[in-house]
Amino acid sequence: MIAENYKIEISSLKKQFGDLVVLRDINLKIAPGAVIALIGPSGSGKSTLLRCMNLLVIPDDGSIRIGNDAFKFGHGTSLPSAREQARFRRGAGMVFQHFNLFPHMTVLQNVMEGPVSAKNMPKAEAAVLARKLLAKVGLVDKADVYPQRLSGGQKQRVAIARALAMEPEVMLFDEVTSALDPELVSEVLSVMRDLAAEGMTMIIVTHEIAFAREVADIVVFMRDGVIVEEGPAREVIDTPKQEGTRSFLRHFHTRS
Amino acid sequence: MYNWDFNILWSYRWLLFEGTLVTIALTASIVVLGLLMGLIAGLAQISRFAFLRWVSWAYIELFRCTPLLVQLLWFYYALPILTGIEMSAITAAVLTLSLYGGSFYAEVIRGGIVTIDAGQREAGLALGLTPARVMRRIILPQAIKQMIPPLMNQSIIQFKNTSLVSVLAVPDLLYQGQSAATETYRPLEVYTVIAIIYFVVLVPLTAIVKKSEKALRESD
Ligand SMILES: Nc1ncnc2c1ncn2[C@@H]1O[C@H](COP(=O)(O)OP(=O)(O)OP(=O)(O)O)[C@@H](O)[C@H]1O
Ligand SMILES: [Mg+2]
Numbered sequence: 001m002i003a004e005n006y007k008i009e010i011s012s013l014k015k016q017f018g019d020l021v022v023l024r025d026i027n028l029k030i031a032p033g034a035v036i037a038l039i040g041p042s043g044s045g046k047s048t049l050l051r052c053m054n055l056l057v058i059p060d061d062g063s064i065r066i067g068n069d070a071f072k073f074g075h076g077t078s079l080p081s082a083r084e085q086a087r088f089r090r091g092a093g094m095v096f097q098h099f100n101l102f103p104h105m106t107v108l109q110n111v112m113e114g115p116v117s118a119k120n121m122p123k124a125e126a127a128v129l130a131r132k133l134l135a136k137v138g139l140v141d142k143a144d145v146y147p148q149r150l151s152g153g154q155k156q157r158v159a160i161a162r163a164l165a166m167e168p169e170v171m172l173f174d175e176v177t178s179a180l181d182p183e184l185v186s187e188v189l190s191v192m193r194d195l196a197a198e199g200m201t202m203i204i205v206t207h208e209i210a211f212a213r214e215v216a217d218i219v220v221f222m223r224d225g226v227i228v229e230e231g232p233a234r235e236v237i238d239t240p241k242q243e244g245t246r247s248f249l250r251h252f253h254t255r256s
Numbered sequence: 257m258y259n260w261d262f263n264i265l266w267s268y269r270w271l272l273f274e275g276t277l278v279t280i281a282l283t284a285s286i287v288v289l290g291l292l293m294g295l296i297a298g299l300a301q302i303s304r305f306a307f308l309r310w311v312s313w314a315y316i317e318l319f320r321c322t323p324l325l326v327q328l329l330w331f332y333y334a335l336p337i338l339t340g341i342e343m344s345a346i347t348a349a350v351l352t353l354s355l356y357g358g359s360f361y362a363e364v365i366r367g368g369i370v371t372i373d374a375g376q377r378e379a380g381l382a383l384g385l386t387p388a389r390v391m392r393r394i395i396l397p398q399a400i401k402q403m404i405p406p407l408m409n410q411s412i413i414q415f416k417n418t419s420l421v422s423v424l425a426v427p428d429l430l431y432q433g434q435s436a437a438t439e440t441y442r443p444l445e446v447y448t449v450i451a452i453i454y455f456v457v458l459v460p461l462t463a464i465v466k467k468s469e470k471a472l473r474e475s476d
Contacts, residue, residue, distance in 0.1 A: 056378055082387050090384035100379035104397050117393050118384035159379075166384055 007032040007201045013062035022048045024225040033199040037212035040222035046205045050172045054092040055085045066091045067169040093163030097175045099155040101147040108143040114166040133161040153184030170201040209252045213237045221245045268436040275432030283415045289354035294361025301366045319359035327352050332424050349421040357414045368403035405469040
């Protein structure tokens with residue numbers, strides 16, 4: 001049911017926590033291989049939108065399609081079962097601000113965990129896949145150490161390899177360089193740049209405006225739970241049309 | 257001055273030895289079954305389903321807030337009247353002590369699980385693991401490390417609690433001691449030896465707990 005040529009389709013998505021409306025009416029279509037930078041002030045709902053896309057947050061209303069897998073939420077729909085949710089999540093790889101590596105597993109085991117435990121892939125096969133992905137993020141020599149021994153940048157690269165091991169349709173990045181020392185940011189951004197060049201569909205929540213301008217195809221600016229402006233990255237960042245976008249970006253230009 | 261005479265007990269050595277074995281076997285089974293109960297009740301405590309949370313809360317409070325001796329008597333003498341199912345003293349003892357221990361283990365297990373950072377669960381779910389797999393592969397292996405010292409402490413208490421089953425005529429260490437005391441008219445010697453046996457078994461165990469607590473502190 002690939003109705004149109006989009007990889008991801010989000011329609012009329014709504015989410016509120018108690019009385020706090022966090023996503024008002026989000027509509028977004030993403031082409032295969034597109035790199036989307038999601039920017040906006042703190043509390044605008046960026047993380048919530050990303051988390052809705054792999055059901056860490058269950059939306060109140062609307063629908064999400066990723067690849068061939070679609071879910072509707074809200075009135076007249078029943079909550080997808082735990083098993084269905086797990087299957088849906090395999091389509092979207094998520095990388096977190098604080099890495100969330102599994103401390104009781106080696107780097108290699110971290111990367112193998114998804115294929116082995118979610119896909120029941122034989123261990124030997126998963127190990128081969130994991131080593132290939134660790135090589136891709138430049139950490140094959142760290143395969144047998146525990147995450148505690150890695151720098152922040154190395155941890156985040158392992159986390160990217162771990163998500164890639166599920167061979168997802170799309171990768172979701174939530175401020176993945178915000179917790180890093182400044183000198184470690186570039187090694188992570190460079191891995192993401194490579195992924196983008198390979199044609200991976202990516203949604204990147206970031207405050208690295210220069211990186212967004214360089215790597216993203218589309219910039220989406222969110223405020224108060226709505227998409228205020230979206231368009232080609234350079235256009236939106238260099239010549240924003242909306243006053244909201246302008247004042248948000250001004251804050252960055254004056255800072256850097 | 258009392259005239260101590262331990263020689264008299266020599267002929268009871270095998271009886272006391274058998275009693276000790278019964279006590280140890282009883283402890284082993286109630287620790288295993290209790291941990292199983294505790295795991296189920298502890299997981300139910302953090303379940304998404306309110307009904308499961310409620311049932312496990314009721315179970316835990318019921319067993320924590322009534323005396324163990326009363327529970328033992330109730331399961332052996334009262335439950336058969338209610339259900340018509342007769343139980344041997346051993347069965348009643350194992351059942352009661354396991355349920356009692358489980359209510360304490362449950363709190364330890366729940367507490368260990370909730371200390372694990374929510375990001376671990378999210379990372380597991382995001383990979384596409386089912387919630388049950390996330391618990392088994394990611395949360396429990398990390399939580400167990402912190403649970404081990406308190407679980408061992410609770411098991412030591414359980415070892416001592418087994419002495420209560422002598423009221424149901426289960427032939428444990430204390431029960432055999434009681435019969436030896438009655439036959440010999442030497443309660444002072446008998447109960448002193450009984451106390452020493454409990455002590456000798458438990459001292460090394462508490463030392464192990466101390467060591468594992470220290471190891472845990474140092475690993476952080
Ligand atoms: N689980 C939750 N329960 C209650 N409120 C929440 C929850 N998650 C997020 N919120 C609230 O929703 C709002 C939007 O949060 P969100 O994390 O999506 O913003 P954000 O755009 O990612 O912000 P930031 O740039 O600070 O990360 C915030 O006010 C936040 O406090
Ligand atoms: Mg956020």
